[in-house]
Amino acid sequence: MCWIERSEPWDLEAQLIPQLDLPLNLDQNRHNTFHSSLKELRAQARQRARELPVSS
Known part of the structure; x- marks a missing residue:
């Protein structure tokens, strides 16, 4: 796992998802x-x- 700091990460995500x-x-x-x-x-x-059922 790794990460890259980006001011607009959604742009990179839109490029990567179709390729991976x-x-x-x-x-x-x-x-x-x-x-x-x-x-x-x-x-x-x-x-x-x-x-x-939800318990309280």
Whole structure:
């Protein structure tokens, strides 16, 4: 892991995501093979979480 300090990091991110294989990053990553599957799995997980009882 590494980092680069940038005043506008979203510009670099927009350039890198299409070039790299980042299966867990859905933003700007529709070209990834797992995008649709992961998007659906995350939606299902959110729905299950909403259905859980909330304790106080």
